[in-house]
Amino acid sequence: MKQQSGAQYPFAAIEEKWRKVWQEKKLHEIDLDAARKKLYCLVMFPYPSGEKMHIGQWYNYGPTDTWARLKRMQGYDVFFPIGFDAFGLPAENYAIKHGIHPAVSTKANIDFFREQLRQIGGMFDSRAELITSDPLYYKWTQWIFLKLYHNGLAYRKEAPVNWCPKCNTVLANEQARDGRCERCDSLVTRKNLVQWFFKITVYADRLLEGHNRIDWPEKTITMQKNWIGRSEGSEIVFVEEKTGLPLPVFTTRADTLLGVTYLVMAPEHSLVDKITDTSRIAEVNDYRMKAQQATEIDRLSVVREKTGVFTGAYAINPINNERIPIWIADYVLATYGTGVVMAVPGHDQRDWEFSQKYGLPIRQVVKPRDGGSIDLSQGAYEEFGLLINSGEFDGLDSLTAIEKINAKLSEIGRGRKTISYRLRDWLISRQRYWGAPIPMVFCDNCGEVPVPESELPVLLPEINDFRPTETGESPLARSQSFLYTDCPRCKAKARRSTETMDTFVDSSWYFLRYLNPHLTDKPWDEKRVKKWLPVDFYVGGAEHAVMHLMYARFIVKCLYDMKLIDFDEPFIKLRHQGIITNNGAKISKSRGNVINPDRFIERYGSDTFRCYLMFMGSYSDGGDWDDSGINGVARFLGRIYRLFDKYGDNASRGMALSYKSITSSDNELKYCLNHTIAKVAADIESLDFNTAIAAMMEFLNVLYKRAETGDTGDLFDYALAQYVKLLAPLAPHLAEELWSRIGNSDSVFNCRWPEFYKEALILEMMTIAVQVNGKLRGTVKVARTISESELLRAAKANEHVSRYLENKVIIKEIVVPGKLVNIVVK
RNA sequence: GCCGGAAUGGCGGAAUUGGUAGACGCAAGGGACUUAAAAUCCCUCGGAUGACAACAUCCGUGCCGGUUCGAUUCCGGCUUCCGGCACCA
Numbered sequence A: 001m002k003q004q005s006g007a008q009y010p011f012a013a014i015e016e017k018w019r020k021v022w023q024e025k026k027l028h029e030i031d032l033d034a035a036r037k038k039l040y041c042l043v044m045f046p047y048p049s050g051e052k053m054h055i056g057q058w059y060n061y062g063p064t065d066t067w068a069r070l071k072r073m074q075g076y077d078v079f080f081p082i083g084f085d086a087f088g089l090p091a092e093n094y095a096i097k098h099g100i101h102p103a104v105s106t107k108a109n110i111d112f113f114r115e116q117l118r119q120i121g122g123m124f125d126s127r128a129e130l131i132t133s134d135p136l137y138y139k140w141t142q143w144i145f146l147k148l149y150h151n152g153l154a155y156r157k158e159a160p161v162n163w164c165p166k167c168n169t170v171l172a173n174e175q176a177r178d179g180r181c182e183r184c185d186s187l188v189t190r191k192n193l194v195q196w197f198f199k200i201t202v203y204a205d206r207l208l209e210g211h212n213r214i215d216w217p218e219k220t221i222t223m224q225k226n227w228i229g230r231s232e233g234s235e236i237v238f239v240e241e242k243t244g245l246p247l248p249v250f251t252t253r254a255d256t257l258l259g260v261t262y263l264v265m266a267p268e269h270s271l272v273d274k275i276t277d278t279s280r281i282a283e284v285n286d287y288r289m290k291a292q293q294a295t296e297i298d299r300l301s302v303v304r305e306k307t308g309v310f311t312g313a314y315a316i317n318p319i320n321n322e323r324i325p326i327w328i329a330d331y332v333l334a335t336y337g338t339g340v341v342m343a344v345p346g347h348d349q350r351d352w353e354f355s356q357k358y359g360l361p362i363r364q365v366v367k368p369r370d371g372g373s374i375d376l377s378q379g380a381y382e383e384f385g386l387l388i389n390s391g392e393f394d395g396l397d398s399l400t401a402i403e404k405i406n407a408k409l410s411e412i413g414r415g416r417k418t419i420s421y422r423l424r425d426w427l428i429s430r431q432r433y434w435g436a437p438i439p440m441v442f443c444d445n446c447g448e449v450p451v452p453e454s455e456l457p458v459l460l461p462e463i464n465d466f467r468p469t470e471t472g473e474s475p476l477a478r479s480q481s482f483l484y485t486d487c488p489r490c491k492a493k494a495r496r497s498t499e500t501m502d503t504f505v506d507s508s509w510y511f512l513r514y515l516n517p518h519l520t521d522k523p524w525d526e527k528r529v530k531k532w533l534p535v536d537f538y539v540g541g542a543e544h545a546v547m548h549l550m551y552a553r554f555i556v557k558c559l560y561d562m563k564l565i566d567f568d569e570p571f572i573k574l575r576h577q578g579i580i581t582n583n584g585a586k587i588s589k590s591r592g593n594v595i596n597p598d599r600f601i602e603r604y605g606s607d608t609f610r611c612y613l614m615f616m617g618s619y620s621d622g623g624d625w626d627d628s629g630i631n632g633v634a635r636f637l638g639r640i641y642r643l644f645d646k647y648g649d650n651a652s653r654g655m656a657l658s659y660k661s662i663t664s665s666d667n668e669l670k671y672c673l674n675h676t677i678a679k680v681a682a683d684i685e686s687l688d689f690n691t692a693i694a695a696m697m698e699f700l701n702v703l704y705k706r707a708e709t710g711d712t713g714d715l716f717d718y719a720l721a722q723y724v725k726l727l728a729p730l731a732p733h734l735a736e737e738l739w740s741r742i743g744n745s746d747s748v749f750n751c752r753w754p755e756f757y758k759e760a761l762i763l764e765m766m767t768i769a770v771q772v773n774g775k776l777r778g779t780v781k782v783a784r785t786i787s788e789s790e791l792l793r794a795a796k797a798n799e800h801v802s803r804y805l806e807n808k809v810i811i812k813e814i815v816v817p818g819k820l821v822n823i824v825v826k
Numbered sequence B: 001g002c003c004g005g006a007a008u009g010g011c012g013g014a015a016u017u018g019g020u021a022g023a024c025g026c027a028a029g030g031g032a033c034u035u036a037a038a039a040u041c042c043c044u045c046g047g048a049u050g051a052c053a054a055c056a057u058c059c060g061u062g063c064c065g066g067u068u069c070g071a072u073u074c075c076g077g078c079u080u081c082c083g084g085c086a087c088c089a
Helices: A011-024 A055-073 A089-098 A102-120 A135-150 A200-213 A218-228 A254-259 A278-293 A296-300 A349-358 A398-411 A526-532 A548-561 A598-604 A606-615 A627-655 A667-685 A689-709 A714-727 A732-741 A788-797 A799-805
Strands: A038-043 A077-079 A154-164 A169-171 A189-198 A231-240 A246-251 A262-265 A308-316 A323-329 A340-343 A415-420 A440-443 A447-450 A484-486 A493-496 A537-541 A574-577 A579-582 A622-624 A765-772 A775-783 A810-816 A820-825
Touching (some): A011 A102, A011 A732, A038 A526, A055 A077, A055 A102, A055 A537, A055 A606, A055 A667, A089 A102, A135 A154, A200 A218, A200 A548, A218 A548, A246 A262, A262 A308, A278 A323, A598 A606, A598 A627, A606 A627, A606 A689, A667 A714, A689 A714, A765 A799, A775 A788, A775 A799, A788 A810, A799 A820
Parallel strands (some): A038 A077, A038 A537, A579 A622
Antiparallel strands (some): A154 A189, A231 A415, A440 A447, A484 A493, A765 A775, A810 A820
């Protein structure tokens, strides 16, 4: 018989049609106040820095929509909002490059993005859309700044900052990766500026504690822990001999205190001037100049020789009153610990290297616990051990010695146990135009004055020249009408703060705003926030592990402490999608290897493209982009379409049937139907989209086999109807079309995910593998109820097996119920 | 250097707590249909050896070793790749 090829799958018409219907019927608008089984599913919002969404963004939003749709069909009230992280450097750089004002280019780009998001067919609630560059939004970003300010969590100080000479802007440590600007790859230099900071360091321990209460990838939590870098140790106060100035050091090895042979200060340390001996001033200043200039180029070199100079000053060891020289060296960081290190060349490799170069003495104060010998001329001995040359502490184990020495220092008021962190305060000011202005005023009489809440928002001035200035001053200063204002307190002439806020401030609270982004008199709807937050499921790139994801947690903890919200962790469950590369290289505009999804949508349709992204491989691993397999997914959807084109009437009949009323001996189809229902749900839930689609393909193959053999009874009809529901989260447009064609007037997304019947998964006959000495020799098909002895007899009788048993002695017989038999012979 | 993760056919990738390795696809080859092409459908498809053939035997999940009746899975030691951190005292 001739095989009919059937109708072509008219995806373009179908997809456009249903997107319109969904919009008209407001299918994706949910009643936030009436919802009973809330599920807040959030995906990191895009920053519209280019004209179009790239493939990575599609990869973020398509599969996540599939997840959200499944949850909806499982009976949850799913809130799945999307918005635009529109402020910030990428958007501004795009505007500068194209000579368009960022307000204009951002709006145009958002329009493109919105259309593309619509093409995905995502169930985004359009009423919840927010744009962080909208005054209606950033008014409340400024409000949050003021809240932090009034609670002592925002402050200003002069600080050496990472400065990108090309972007003309300050960079956060997180943005100055490998000493290079995250955006433009220029080498970062240092510059002293007065900057605004948020006191995230105050929350270091709270941020660590919260890790125990969230379901996040282990890797992400580890990265945050490393970033916070909590380290327990001691603060020990040395005293400078001439001036009597205290010089506290931080160490984790108080047990080596008697092995200290000199101190080293960071070149930038503020006391260097005060202690340096007059005879050494020239040399010290010269070194400090060089250290400041010797920027990141040197820092990057892998094997960098340590350098330093002697200050001419001496310090006194608080335990034995020994007089030791004070040096400065740039291997000591000004920003960690106290900026002063007690050097123990015998037991710290860095100090050892320094001592070798400058001929400083080495003293052993720890010996191995096992009595073995060590050779300090080869390098430092950094292990814990037993103390020697340490007076009253001799013979103690390092761990005990740390306790005893801490106690003694405490007693004499010269030290204490303390904790040091790698985490620094969050530098939030940017000398850039495209951001939320910091709502502060500087008055000659009153000093630093916060803008009153009633005067928010401080509008971003509409200026023509929005490019950064070379002096480092913000371009906002170019606007006289913005810059000069009246002091809110004394009404005298005053100047506004001209910096804008880091965009990570904008994205640290947006999930609160989604629930009602149109509110004008408050930042969020408390009632809805109480009901909907925290976010149940958050999906986004792993590149945000230490920035966005930590800042958002910090801001939420601040708001919690101010009693403005009643939860202190914003994202209960977090998962990352993998990265799509192009020929193994990261996709970026600068590399010119951007993949535009549009041509695939045009050629294959949105459903096919979405399914292909999900089918390509593991979602959390990502992978290299290769379009050669997309045909297979297009064929798959085409086959579904044609099956229903031909057997639509059967599916319609199947709609009216209930599973329990069907009598059929087709156990294979029963199994397949029920197994697929369970598997697709479980796999989508755990983001294993690829295997969910594979299961749907297998199910389809089974259905086709039934169609070919004419075995199309009630069970087949019923299975067809269920198939549409299973398809719905994966290919929403096609499923909705088929659902309508088989006689439904309501959306498939308003029906419930089918139940599966466990009993169908238990097959009467099963195939058991038979091994001899662990090697597969054959299989036997037996009844499920077979006894162990009967199974063994059947296994041994199998012709492929029996010949391996001839003239052998059976030593052992292993039976794994339902799986296999292994016969061990000799 | 330190901390994670990974390595499976020509390719992307499957493989619930150790239990039939290679599901599902792609590509390729052969065939059907067609004037032809596209589309569609069917068959083969990890490697080696033997046979006309169905088939049989051996090898095979980065490398070496171990535990086990049995290892892609567990343990020890390497190699390579990816991600993160990198003078943090």
